[in-house]
Structures are given as C-alpha cells and as structure tokens.
Amino acid sequence: xxxxxxxxxxxxxxxxxxxxxxxxxxxxxxxxxxxxxxxxxxxxxxxxxxxxxxxxxxxxxxxxxxxxxxxxxxxxxxxxxxxxxxxxxxxxxxxxxxxxxxxxxxxxxxxxxxxxxxxxxxxxxxxxxxxxxxxxxxxxxxxxxxxxxxxxxxxxxxxxxxxxxxxxxxxxxxxxxxxxxxxxxxxxxxxxxxxxxxxxxxxxxxxxxxxxxxxxxxxxxxxxxxxxxxxxxxxxxxxxxxxxxxxxxxxxxxxxxxxxxxxxxxxxxxxxxxxxxxxxxxxxxxxxxxxxxxxxxxxxxxxxxxxxxxxxxxxxxxxxxxxxxxxxxxxxxxxxxxxxxxxxxxxxxxxxxxxxxxxxxxxxxxxxxxxxxxx
Numbered sequence: 001x002x003x004x005x006x007x008x009x010x011x012x013x014x015x016x017x018x019x020x021x022x023x024x025x026x027x028x029x030x031x032x033x034x035x036x037x038x039x040x041x042x043x044x045x046x047x048x049x050x051x052x053x054x055x056x057x058x059x060x061x062x063x064x065x066x067x068x069x070x071x072x073x074x075x076x077x078x079x080x081x082x083x084x085x086x087x088x089x090x091x092x093x094x095x096x097x098x099x100x101x102x103x104x105x106x107x108x109x110x111x112x113x114x115x116x117x118x119x120x121x122x123x124x125x126x127x128x129x130x131x132x133x134x135x136x137x138x139x140x141x142x143x144x145x146x147x148x149x150x151x152x153x154x155x156x157x158x159x160x161x162x163x164x165x166x167x168x169x170x171x172x173x174x175x176x177x178x179x180x181x182x183x184x185x186x187x188x189x190x191x192x193x194x195x196x197x198x199x200x201x202x203x204x205x206x207x208x209x210x211x212x213x214x215x216x217x218x219x220x221x222x223x224x225x226x227x228x229x230x231x232x233x234x235x236x237x238x239x240x241x242x243x244x245x246x247x248x249x250x251x252x253x254x255x256x257x258x259x260x261x262x263x264x265x266x267x268x269x270x271x272x273x274x275x276x277x278x279x280x281x282x283x284x285x286x287x288x289x290x291x292x293x294x295x296x297x298x299x300x301x302x303x304x305x306x307x308x309x310x311x312x313x314x315x316x317x318x319x320x321x322x323x324x325x326x327x328x329x330x331x332x333x334x335x336x337x338x339x340x341x342x343x344x345x346x347x348x349x350x351x352x353x354x355x356x357x358x359x360x361x362x363x364x365x366x367x368x369x370x371x372x373x374x375x
Contacts, residue, residue, distance in 0.1 A: 086176035087163045098134040110144035127162035153184040175227035223249040233263035250279040254286045265297045274299040
C-alpha cells in the first residue's frame with residue numbers, strides 16, 4: 001500500500017469515474033416490448049393516402065367508403081374528365097345497358113380519380129369515364145370513387161391500360177392512346193444509372209415494352225401511332241374504315257399540304273383512295289421532294305380503262321335461237337341484234353324527250369300558280 005491510502009473494501013467493485021451515470025434500468029414489466037419509434041403506425045391502422053389531403057381541403061363531411069381510407073363518395077360535379085382522354089364516351093346501346101344495370105344493382109365498381117392539379121378542390125378521372133356518364137344518366141349526384149396519389153405519367157399509363165380493355169376500339173382511338181402512353185413511358189424511363197451502364201444493361205425502347213404488353217409487333221405499333229400524324233380529313237377516313245391502316249401509315253409521311261391535296265382529290269373522285277402500292281410510292285416521292293399535285297391526283301383519278309371499259313359479250317346458241325329465224329347465220333344474228341339495240345335507243349330517246357316536256361309543263365304550271373297567288 002502507498003502511504004496515506006485508505007484500505008480497499010474487497011466487496012466493493014472497481015471505482016467508477018467521477019460523473020459517470022448509472023445505466024438505465026430495464027423495464028420492470030417483462031411483457032412489455034421495445035419502445036416504438038416516434039411516428040410508427042400501430043398494427044391495424046390503414047396507410048395514409050396523401051391524395052386524401054385534397055378531400056380535407058374541401059372541408060366536406062365525407063366518410064370513407066367500405067372502411068377503405070382511399071375510397072370515398074364524391075359529388076359527380078366535382079369530377080372532371082382526364083385531360084386529353086382519347087377514348088370517346090358515347091350514349092349508345094352499351095351505355096343504355098350500363099345505365100339500366102346501375103339503376104337495378106347500383107355501381108358495382110368504383111371509379112379511380114386523382115386530385116386535379118390545375119383546379120384545386122376538384123378531381124380528375126383516371127379510370128371510369130363511362131361509369132361516371134352512366135351514373136349521370138341514371139340520375140345520381142354522388143359516385144363511389146377511389147382517390148389515388150400518382151404522378152402525371154403514371155396516371156396516363158393507368159388511364160390508357162384501363163381503357164384498352166374495351167371490346168370495340170377504333171383504329172384512330174387506339175393510335176391516340178398508344179401515342180399518349182408511349183410518350184409517358186419515355187418520360188418515366190429516364191436515363192440509366194452508372195451502375196446499370198457498367199453492368200452492360202441496355203435500355204428497352206418504349207415501343208418494345210408496349211409490344212410486349214399488348215401482344216402486337218413493334219412494327220405494327222409504329223404504324224398505328226403514325227396515324228396521329230394524318231390531317232383531320234384523312235383521320236376521319238381511317239375512322240370510317242375507308243382508308244386502310246397500313247395505307248394511311250405511308251400517307252402520314254406526306255407533308256401536311258400534300259395530305260390536304262390528297263384528301264381533296266379523294267373527295268372529288270367520290271371516295272376513291274390510293275392502293276397500298278400507290279401510297280408507298282407517294283411516300284417515296286414526298287421524301288425525295290418530287291411529289292407534285294398532278295402525281296397526287298393521278299393516284300386516285302380513274303384510268304381510261306375504268307372510264308370506258310371494253311365491252312365484249314358472248315352469247316351462245318341457246319340464248320339467241322328463240323329470237324332468230326331458223327336458218328339465221330352468225331352475220332344475220334349480229335345484224336338483228338344491232339337493229340334491236342337501235343330500236344331500243346330510239347325508244348329511250350323518245351321517253352327522255354317526253355319526261356323533259358312533262359317536267360317543263362309542271363314547272364310552268366307552278367310558276368303560273370305562284371304568279372296568280374301573288375296578284
């Protein structure tokens with residue numbers, strides 16, 4: 001021992017540094033679990049939906065529907081159609097059937113909406129445009145809706161996918177929908193990270209992804225989306241199935257003024273459209289800068305053969321014998337046929353003159369009657 005040191009107590013532990021705190025005593029309740037981090041949700045609590053903040057801003061007494069925090073009942077007049085929605089909603093027989101079903105059984109599947117970013121306090125339909133219209137026709141003022149929180153491009157993809165399930169989709173509707181979805185997919189894809197690039201990962205084209213999702217070939221999707229480049233008059237011809245899709249896709253490469261000239265030529269010729277071969281030729285001429293109005297008109301103008309097709313009629317013995325003398329020869333039969341045709345033409349000319357005279361007489365009588373009434 002050093003001089004002056006007090007004797008050590010063998011029962012005492014090592015000396016504690018001055019100022020050291022005692023460790024916290026464990027919980028006396030053995031059944032208690034570990035403390036929950038601040039803000040942690042309790043078990044059974046529904047997840048919060050940030051989109052419902054828009055509902056709270058309306059200061060409306062809206063109760064969640066079916067115990068689902070994202071499903072509510074909204075006034076129909078607060079719901080707008082999706083901006084640029086390419087799928088037409090028509091009051092056809094299918095719509096009337098849907099109205100009858102809703103009147104009888106109610107709305108079985110709620111619509112999906114998002115807060116309208118441009119109009120605070122309102123909502124925008126992502127899926128359910130036909131159901132909303134049917135509820136309006138059925139006299140409903142409110143509608144069951146699921147409020148979702150998603151960015152614009154995700155909403156576009158969701159909207160297109162939910163509507164592509166329809167049984168009847170016209171070529172132009174599909175073209176607008178595909179084009180809209182492709183643009184959204186391209187924006188969402190962005191650039192690959194450095195890690196993906198180092199790993200040799202290659203980005204998949206948006207049209208390749210869409211081809212996998214729809215089951216159509218990439219080439220066919222490219223042709224369909226080209227239809228959106230057509231002038232309105234030509235798009236209407238595609239809509240009415242007057243202009244085939246593949247032919248229209250080639251025509252879409254023409255300059256706008258060239259397309260308008262073609263549409264005018266088709267209208268003048270009574271709806272005659274170019275063939276697939278002619279459309280491909282027009283595309284090639286336009287890209288080379290050699291397409292003229294004369295060449296455009298020529299593709300739909302009738303040929304000389306179409307204007308005056310050659311006439312060749314073959315009549316056998318059974319057809320002619322009842323109208324010919326017993327000993328008639330082929331030259332005799334030809335002469336008799338021509339004489340009969342000449343007599344028929346004379347009869348038709350006399351009939352035409354009589355109809356014209358009757359028409360003039362009727363017109364004169366009407367004018368005389370009008371003049372007498374005026375006096």
